[in-house]
Amino acid sequence: MKMNRAPFLRSTVNATVLVQCVVSVCAILDPVDFLALQSIQKSLWDVPGSSFFASWDFTSDPCNFVGVYCDGDRVVTLNLGDPWAGTPGLMGRIDPAIGHLSSIVELTVVPGRVMGPLPLSISELKNLQFLGLGGNFISGEIPASLGMLQNLRTLDLGFNQLTGSIPSSVGSLPQLTNLILSHNKLSGPVPPFMSLVLSRIDLKHNYLCGPLRAGSLPPSLHYLSLSWNWLSGPVDELLNRLNRLNSLDLSMNQFTGNIPATVFTFPITNLQLQRNSFTGPVDPASPVTIPTVDLSYNQLSGPISPMLSTVENLYLNNNRFTGQVPGSLVDRLLAGGMQLLYLQHNYLTSLEIDPRAEIPPTSSMCIQYNCMVPPIRAPCPLKAGKQQNRPRKQCIELRG
DSSP states (O other): OOOOOHHHHTSOOOGGGTEEEETTEEEEOOHHHHHHHHHHHHHEEEOTTOOGGGGOOTTSOGGGSTTEEEETTEEEEEEESOOSTTOOOEEEEOOGGGGGOTTOOEEEEOSSEEEEOOOGGGGGOTTOOEEEOOSSEEEEEOOGGGGGOTTOOEEEOOSSEEEEOOOHHHHTOTTOOEEEOOSSEEEEOOOOOOOTTOOEEEOOSSEEEEEOOTTSSOTTOSEEEOOSSEEEEEOHHHHHHOTTOSEEEOOSSEEEEOOOGGGGGSSOSEEEOOSSEEEEOOOOSSOOOOSEEEOOSSEEEEOOOGGGGGOSEEEOOSSEEEEEOOHHHHHHHHTTSOSEEEOOSSEEEEOOOOTTOOOOTTOEEEOOSBSSOOSSOOOOOGGGOSOOBOOHHHHHHHHO
C-alpha cells in the first residue's frame, strides 16, 4: 500500500525546532522524519524504572535523541528503549507513522510491554535491513507484506504473542540471514526458504505442524531450532543436506523415520532429537565427537553402537534398544570420560561390569527397567520410576 505523505506534512511544525545547529553549521531535519518521531513518542512511554524518553525534547535536535541516529537530514537507525540488560523497556503500541522513516536501515524495540499488531506501514521501509522487536507482547499475524522488504537480513519477532502462519513471502526474502520467531503462537507449516545466505532459523515453542520438505531449508544453515512444535514426517533427506550445522534441536516434535548417520558427524556440541517418533537402528560410521547426544523417548531399536562411547553425556533411555551394553561405554564411564549414561526403559539384556566397581562421583548411570537384573546399584532420576526390571512377558514378546 503506497503511503500518502501529503496529510502527514500538513501538520504545523515550528520551524525553529527543525533547525539543527552544530558549531554554527545549520541543517534542516526532514520534516517527515521529525513528525514521525513525534508520533512514535506519543504512542509509547517508559515503563516505571525506565527513562529512555527523557532526552526526547523536540525543542532540540532529534538526531541527538537517545536511540536516534541520522545520516544528513534523515533518520537511518531507531533503537527504541534502553539497551542495557534488565531495563524495564517501553509500553504502548508502535505507531503506523514508523513507515514514514523511509531511509531507516535498523529498527529495534527492546524487550518490554509493547503490544498490538505490527503496523503494515513497516513494509514501506524498503531500506530496512534489521528488524528486532523480540520480547514484547506484539500480537496478530505476521504481515505477508514483510516480503516487500527485499533488503531485510535479520527478522527477530521472538517472545511475542503472534498467531497465524509464517507467510511464504517471509521465506522468499533473498537477503535473510537470521530468522527468529521462537516463543509465539504460530501455526501451520514451515515455508520453504529461498535465501542462500540464511544461517539461523529459530522457530521453537510454537504450534507449527506438518512435514519438512527435503529442499525447504538451505544448506547455508548453521543454527536450526524447531523444538516444541508439532512437526512430523521424516527428516533424513533434509538433514543430509545441512552439513554446515553447528547447532541442531529437533526435540519435542513428531518426526519419524531413521536418524541419518551423517548427523553424528556435524560439528555441534549438543544433538537434541529427544521426544519424537524416530525408529530404526542408530549406527554412526565413526566415533561420535559430539559432547551431548540426546535420543531419549523415541522408538529406536537394535543394538547400541560402540561408536557412541566417545560421547560425554548420552541419553538413550525410553527406546527399544536390545542386546548387550557395549563394554566400551562402561569402561569410559568408570574411567570418568563419560559423565552421564542413561539406558533405562529399553530392552537391554546384559551389562558386563564388576559388581564392586564404583562409578566416579562426577559420573552418573541409570540402567533400570531393562530385560536384565541390574548388576550394579546406580541412582536414577525419579521420573525413571521404582521398577528395577521390565516384565518378563514384554521381553519375550520383543524377541518373538
